[in-house]
Structures are given as structure tokens and as C-alpha cells.
Amino acid sequence: MCADGMIRRCVSDAETRKILDLCHYGPTDGHYGPSVTGKKVYDAGSYWPTIFQEAKTLVETCDSCQRQGNISKSDEMPQQMIQPSNKFLYILVVVDYVSNWAEGKALPTNDTRVVIDFLKQLFCRFGVPRALISDRDTHFANHQLAKVLKRYGVTHRFSTSYYPQTSGQVENINRALKRILEKTVGDSPKIWSKKLDDAL
Structure with missing residues (x-):
């Protein structure tokens, strides 16, 4: 007992x-x-x-x-804008809340078209989810994405900026991904896009 x-x-x-x-x-x-x-x-x-x-x-x-432990000061990248890596500036991360599986892709822009293309690739590989939870950035909150999600029958929900726990799993994975990339790229942060798949 x-x-x-x-x-x-x-x-x-x-x-x-x-x-x-x-x-x-x-x-x-x-x-x-x-x-x-x-x-x-x-x-x-x-x-x-x-x-x-x-x-x-x-x-x-x-x-x-x-x-995957804590990094020391000597391993940290300076806090500045992300360095372009082969013309890539952004990382789009998607997490399955059931299995905690993360997918990510380095992107040159963060417009709606690239987000829709990435989601369609994921739908083909893993199937269509019941719901999509995203923040309220313009590449998620727009008519084009709403139209695509409606066609696939996906409910689109938005996390509120006053309640960040809504996307807690994504935030944890983003922190872990940043930490791993900082450790693996070392002194040459411009190669981060090549190391992204290994980090994921």
C-alpha cells in the first residue's frame, strides 16, 4: 500500500x-x-x-x-536574427499532439503558399488530422489556408497569445530544436538548414 x-x-x-x-x-x-x-x-x-x-x-x-543537456555559454549562439542558410530564413515546425512526433522544414519565406504546400505534404504522408492548432500569424490566419483546411475537413483553432500553454508541446520542441542546432552547428551557424533533419 x-x-x-x-x-x-x-x-x-x-x-x-x-x-x-x-x-x-x-x-x-x-x-x-x-x-x-x-x-x-x-x-x-x-x-x-x-x-x-x-x-x-x-x-x-x-x-x-x-x-541534450543544458548548453554552456561557449556553445550558445549570439542572440541575433537567424542567419540565412542557403537562402533559408525560417523553420516551420508541426507537432502531432498524440504521438509527440515533430516534423519541420527550412523555408525561404513564411508566406501562406509555403505553409499550405508543407501541410499538404504532411497530409499525404500521415493522413488528414481532425484539427490544426496554430498561432495567429498572417500565414496561418488567412482565407487561402481556411479554404484548404475546409476542403480537407480540418477544424482550425487558434492559440491565444494570453494562454501560451495551448501550444506547449510545440514550444518545448522549438526550445529543444534550438538547443540541438546550437550544439551541432558550433562555430558555423550558416549551415543550420543542413543540420535541421538530423536535429529533428
Whole structure:
């Protein structure tokens, strides 16, 4: 009987690593932190006294997690406008809220036409979603995109600038993508468009 009143299966030492691996890596390759990994063990209905210490050790020894750690000042790119890379100035990021799968594309402009072309490519590859949530920028809030989404039967919802949690997953992925690109491009930030697919 756990502190929260739930009855959970007490796990033997031999099984703990297997359960932790499943909860940390997961079917979507989540690489969750120690507290989320420990919570996933609880949610799965398992228990042992040192869950969180073992989860912390697992995350500290996970190569993929360590590569995505915080960057030092020497790794940071200067805070300035994004540098053109082979005529690309923008990155359009789309996230599936169910699987947390991210797709992105380097774009020379951020007009409606390129957004529609990118969405049509995604619809062909993954199927048509029920809804699309976007911010209120002009390349999303316009008649052309509304017409295309209506043709495909997609509900278009807008996040409000006063409630940024609406697009929280996208913001998290944008931060992670920026961090990975900063680490991988190093001293030559003009090659970021070539590294985008690897970063994603």
C-alpha cells in the first residue's frame, strides 16, 4: 500500500531495470527525466523503495539524455536574427499532439503558399488530422489556408497569445530544436538548414 492509497505490485531487484528502461525509453523513445520516469513506474502499477534514485542514475548514464543537456555559454549562439542558410530564413515546425512526433522544414519565406504546400505534404504522408492548432500569424490566419483546411475537413483553432500553454508541446520542441542546432552547428551557424533533419 503506497502513500497515495494505491495498491501496487512490489517488484523484485531483477525486474527493476527492465521496468525503468521501458518507462524511460518507452515506445515513443521519450527519454523522460527522473521524476517523470519514476511517475510512469507508479502509473504502470509497480513499486520498489528506490524508484527515484534508480531513475536518476538511469538518466545520468543515458547517452542520449546527456547529449541534450543544458548548453554552456561557449556553445550558445549570439542572440541575433537567424542567419540565412542557403537562402533559408525560417523553420516551420508541426507537432502531432498524440504521438509527440515533430516534423519541420527550412523555408525561404513564411508566406501562406509555403505553409499550405508543407501541410499538404504532411497530409499525404500521415493522413488528414481532425484539427490544426496554430498561432495567429498572417500565414496561418488567412482565407487561402481556411479554404484548404475546409476542403480537407480540418477544424482550425487558434492559440491565444494570453494562454501560451495551448501550444506547449510545440514550444518545448522549438526550445529543444534550438538547443540541438546550437550544439551541432558550433562555430558555423550558416549551415543550420543542413543540420535541421538530423536535429529533428
